[in-house]
Every structure is written in C-alpha cells, then in structure tokens.
Amino acid sequence: MDGEVIRLVDITRYYKVGTEVVKALQEVSLVIRKNEFVALMGPSGSGKSTLMNLLGCLDTPTGGQYYLNGKDVSKLNDLELAEIRNKEIGFVFQTFNLLPRLTALDNVALPQIYAGISKAKRLERAQAVIENVGLTDRGHHKPNELSGGQRQRVAIARALVNHPSIILADEPTGNLDSVTSHEIMALLEQIHDEGNTIVLVTHEEDIARHAHRIIRLMDGRISDDYVNPNIYSSRKQSVLA
Numbered sequence: 001m002d003g004e005v006i007r008l009v010d011i012t013r014y015y016k017v018g019t020e021v022v023k024a025l026q027e028v029s030l031v032i033r034k035n036e037f038v039a040l041m042g043p044s045g046s047g048k049s050t051l052m053n054l055l056g057c058l059d060t061p062t063g064g065q066y067y068l069n070g071k072d073v074s075k076l077n078d079l080e081l082a083e084i085r086n087k088e089i090g091f092v093f094q095t096f097n098l099l100p101r102l103t104a105l106d107n108v109a110l111p112q113i114y115a116g117i118s119k120a121k122r123l124e125r126a127q128a129v130i131e132n133v134g135l136t137d138r139g140h141h142k143p144n145e146l147s148g149g150q151r152q153r154v155a156i157a158r159a160l161v162n163h164p165s166i167i168l169a170d171e172p173t174g175n176l177d178s179v180t181s182h183e184i185m186a187l188l189e190q191i192h193d194e195g196n197t198i199v200l201v202t203h204e205e206d207i208a209r210h211a212h213r214i215i216r217l218m219d220g221r222i223s224d225d226y227v228n229p230n231i232y233s234s235r236k237q238s239v240l241a
Contacts, residue, residue: 004070005165005197006032006055011064011074013050013220024050025061026220032166032199037192039211039228040201046217049170052201056089056168057081069165086114090159090167094174096151098143104154105130105139111162129157133187149180156187166197173207185210 013025025047032038042048053059054066057073060081066074073084091097098107109126117125130139133153143151152172159167169188173181189210192198202208212231216224 003033004031005034005036005068006030006199007065007067008054009065009067011051011054011061011066013047013054013059014062023220025054027064028220028222029064030215030222030225032197034197035192035195037189037198037210037212038200039208039214040199040217041203041205041208041214042217042223043203045219047220048201048217050220051217052168052170052199055166055199056091057085086111087162088165090162090164092152092155092159092167092169092172094171096143096148096155096175098151098154098158100143103140103142104135104146104150104157107143107154108157108161111158115162125161126157129160130154132160133157147180148176149183152176152180152184153187156184156191160191160196166199167191169198169200171202172200173202173204181207 008028008030011025011028012023015022015024028051040048040051050059054061061074064074065072068084068088073081076084099110102110105123105126108130109122112122112125127139130136133156135150135153135157138146138150143154146154172188173184176184185207188198188200200207200211208214209228209230212228214224214226214228215222
C-alpha cells in the first residue's frame with residue numbers, strides 16, 4: 001500500500017427512495033496514488049457525484065471499505081469525518097463557496113481556524129498560498145470585488161492551505177468562460193506538478209484531457225479506467241523537441 005492515498009474496496013452506496021432502492025454505486029474498487037491527477041467522468045446518474053461525496057468524506061458507504069492514507073474512514077462518525085475533511089481533503093466547487101463578508105485572505109485562512117492554528121500563522125500561510133495562485137494584490141478584496149476566475153483561484157488557495165492529502169475539484173470550471181477555464185486548468189496542472197494529488201469530476205471531455213488518468217462510470221460501476229494518451233504523447237513530443 002506504499003504511496004497509496006486512496007483505496008476503495010467493493011464500495012456500494014444504496015439509497016431508499018420511497019419503496020425503491022437506488023443503487024448509486026455497486027462494488028467499486030480502485031486505487032489512487034500520491035501525485036496522481038485523475039478525472040472522474042460519466043453521464044448524469046452514473047454515480048460520479050456519489051463517488052465524489054464518498055471520497056470527500058461527505059457521505060459514508062452502504063458497504064465496502066474506504067482507506068485514506070491507510071486509515072479506514074468508511075465507518076467513522078460525523079465528528080471524525082469532519083476532522084478528516086479539514087485535515088486531509090481540499091475542496092474546490094463549481095460555485096466557489098466563498099463567504100461573501102470575508103476578504104479573499106480570510107476565506108483562504110478559514111480552514112486553519114478549525115485546525116487550531118494561531119492567527120499570525122494562519123495569515124502567513126494564507127498569504128503564501130494566495131501568492132502561489134497569482135492573487136498577490138487581491139488578498140484584501142471581497143468575493144463580489146473579484147471576477148469568477150479570481151474567485152475560483154481563491155477557492156483553490158483555500159483548498160491548499162492545510163496541506164491536504166488530496167484536492168477534490170467538482171466541476172471547477174462549470175461557471176467559467178472558456179478562456180478562464182483554460183487558466184484554471186493550467187493552475188491545477190501547476191499544483192499537480194508541485195506534488196499534489198488531484199481528483200477532478202467533470203462531464204467535459206476537454207477539461208478531462210488535462211488529467212493523467214481518466215476513470216469513467218456507468219450505472220454505478222467503473223466502466224473504464226485508463227492513462228490519458230494525450231498527456232503522454234504531448235510529453236513525448238516535448239522531450240523529442
């Protein structure tokens with residue numbers, strides 16, 4: 001299990017809707033290693049959102065085991081899951097989820113409050129991450145004073161601030177135009193190159209092409225799992241050049 005960040009073993013997730021049982025995930029097993037960049041894809045109802053919620057410890061499975069850094073988190077209670085989320089997982093959402101009354105810097109520093117870090121160290125770390133995502137001069141602006149792309153950069157900085165084991169990005173370009181989407185994906189590639197593990201949920205093929213591995217779901221099962229040939233062909237070309 002060396003180098004593994006995520007291991008799922010026969011994960012199922014069933015929901016009861018009235019008298020019907022909906023099988024959102026059925027016996028899903030997979031391994032994601034440190035510094036992988038993975039895209040989860042699938043049509044509506046395929047189970048990708050359910051899988052994302054489980055990976056982010058926002059939900060628990062009906063059956064199976066979920067190991068995060070070797071620890072079985074599938075049976076933890078709500079308080080334990082909240083602690084895991086804050087320490088181990090950085091979230092990036094389509095709708096940014098920033099607090100409107102806080103500055104960009106304070107939004108980025110927020111997860112550190114729950115981690116018990118002193119104010120001086122919180123602001124120092126938040127400033128460093130804000131600079132890393134290219135917003136050095138925007139730290140004291142509130143979300144309504146920022147563009148959509150800048151708000152997503154703040155959200156990415158917030159996801160990074162606690163040095164998480166994984167970054168979970170749920171349709172991170174869904175509310176952005178094509179040019180800004182390209183910039184955000186370039187930033188995620190940079191973050192990946194710096195050693196971070198990224199799991200991206202998207203329904204857009206052009207966004208998924210940025211990932212190094214693509215996992216497709218259909219009817220609650222993994223239908224395909226492969227290395228992105230575009231990444232390695234472009235790398236080969238750059239080496240030959």
